[in-house]
Amino acid sequence: MHPNPEHYILKISCPATSGIVASVSTWLASQGCYISELAQFDDDHTGQFFMRLVFRFNPGVDGQLAPLRQGLTDLAVDFQLQWQLFSSSQPTRVLLMVSKFDHCLTDLLYRHRKGEMDMRITAVVSNHLDLRPMAEREGIRFIYLPVTRDNKASQEAELLRIVQETGTELVVLARYMQILSDELCRELSGRAINIHHSFLPGFKGAKPYHQAYERGVKLIGATAHYVTSDLDEGPIIEQEIQRVDHTYLPEHLVAVGRDTETVALSKALKYHLEHRVFINHDKTVIFS
Numbered sequence: 001m002h003p004n005p006e007h008y009i010l011k012i013s014c015p016a017t018s019g020i021v022a023s024v025s026t027w028l029a030s031q032g033c034y035i036s037e038l039a040q041f042d043d044d045h046t047g048q049f050f051m052r053l054v055f056r057f058n059p060g061v062d063g064q065l066a067p068l069r070q071g072l073t074d075l076a077v078d079f080q081l082q083w084q085l086f087s088s089s090q091p092t093r094v095l096l097m098v099s100k101f102d103h104c105l106t107d108l109l110y111r112h113r114k115g116e117m118d119m120r121i122t123a124v125v126s127n128h129l130d131l132r133p134m135a136e137r138e139g140i141r142f143i144y145l146p147v148t149r150d151n152k153a154s155q156e157a158e159l160l161r162i163v164q165e166t167g168t169e170l171v172v173l174a175r176y177m178q179i180l181s182d183e184l185c186r187e188l189s190g191r192a193i194n195i196h197h198s199f200l201p202g203f204k205g206a207k208p209y210h211q212a213y214e215r216g217v218k219l220i221g222a223t224a225h226y227v228t229s230d231l232d233e234g235p236i237i238e239q240e241i242q243r244v245d246h247t248y249l250p251e252h253l254v255a256v257g258r259d260t261e262t263v264a265l266s267k268a269l270k271y272h273l274e275h276r277v278f279i280n281h282d283k284t285v286i287f288s
Contacts, residue, residue: 006063007036007056007088009275010072014081016042016049023079024053027071032061039287043280050278050285084275092273094119095168097176100130104174104195107262108269109138117266118273122166125159127178147178156184163188172269173227175261182229190279192227193237193272195265197257204232209253220244220253222260224268226279235284237268237277 010028014020025035037054057063065085072083098105105124111117124135127147135142143162145155163171171192185192197203198221203211212220221241228234240260244253271277271286278285 007054009086009088010051010053010055011084011086011275011278012049012051012053012081013083013278014049014079016047017079020049020079020081021051023075024051024072027075028053028055028068031068031071032058032063033068034058041285041287043285046281048280050280050287052276052278052287086275088118091118091120093122093167093169094269094273095122095163095166095171096124097171097173098124098126098131099175099177100128101175101177102131102134103258104262104265105131105134107266108172108174109134109140111266113138117270119170119269122168123162125162127155127176152181156181160184160187170272171227172265174265180227185227185229188227190226193265193268194225194227194232194234195261195268196223196225196232197261198223198232207250209257210250213248213250213253216246218243218245220257220260222257222264224264226284235279235282237271237284237286238264240264240267 012020012024021040025038028035033055034057035053035055038051040049040051042049069085072081072085075081076083096105096108108117112119112121121140123141123143124131125143125145126132127145129144132142132144145158147155162168169191171188173192173194175195180188197208209220219241221239223232223236224238225232225236226234240263242256242260244256248256271288276287
């Protein structure tokens, strides 16, 4: 992400056809824009075209977004474009959700403090109180939403209210150990990221690394993906793996797993914050 607040990121997806790149770039040039980055992908399997552009207004140009947007709206009719325009001066508003595990939250807060993550953390929401001091040390609002079988629906409704109240654009499940309802998954479609404790979702439930130990695995890893109603089956954004062997006890696998989880989640979040990710049916297109 460019530090210059006059940079913009344009994301486009549409049915693949000729003339898209030329038409969009010509329109931007006519508005006094300089394109500093352009990446594109044509998916032959789905027939979809994806493009990400980074541009700025040239020096001396009185850049006006309203006519620029209108031109893109007109092009959208011609090419059936779905487009989004983002300003690098407006960080994404992110809500973090946690339970008792602290490694992912620790990592994200550190990266945010060091300026690696272009986001504004709206709150930390948890079903436990364990990580409250960590959030409040950073001056971040902590919201306690304990979940039981009886209050799950009402607490999810409260979560959605908090998302709306804070203007949250992305929810990150940073080892939040509750399964979200199908209704909530649909409400957060494309704007919620989860970290899963496996390269492939083979060991589900409690103590996955102990299960992996019992099976004598040679690779462990983590998968960051968008949340869907299919548990741990959403579009994959990032995966990390590390080789292990027969000498690794369960506690060693847990330690290695923490590393792969933090790396996979931070990379996935950064890709999303930089508007590099396109959802392509059950997969993603990522311009790195």
